[in-house]
Amino acid sequence: MSKNVELxxxxxxxxxxxxETIFGxxxxxxxxHKINFDTxxxxxxxxxxxxxxxxxSPDITRDEAITLIKKYLDEAKLxxxxxxxxxxx
Numbered sequence: 024m025s026k027n028v029e030l031x032x033x034x035x036x037x038x039x040x041x042x043e044t045i046f047g048x049x050x051x052x053x054x055x056h057k058i059n060f061d062t063x064x065x066x067x068x069x070x071x072x073x074x075x076x077x078x079x080s081p082d083i084t085r086d087e088a089i090t091l092i093k094k095y096l097d098e099a100k101l102x103x104x105x106x107x108x109x110x111x112x
Contacts, residue, residue: 033074033110034089037067038096038103045069048095056080058088068103074110 038045049071052058057080061072071092079088096103 031075031110031112032107033072033077035106035108036071036073036092036096036103037065037069037106038071038101039068040099040101042069044099044101048099048101052092052095056083056088056091058092074108075112 049062057078059076059078061074061076063070063072073089073092077085077088079085083091093103093105
């Protein structure tokens, strides 16, 4: 008997730059689109975890939320890397 397995993939964005700018973008994302997610700070910079914790307004999809996040980072001319990782709820 075969078993279906659901693989959940999230994004981990690591950002280098001024903390004030990074936190400002996070606030703007929430204020304008109700986008919220887990964050952290590691040796490589600020980490934004776009996994099970990613929340957004019902007016946009998960993919649109991720696109908006990247757009805001690009507009601020911040350097960041995106790594895709599996996760469990």
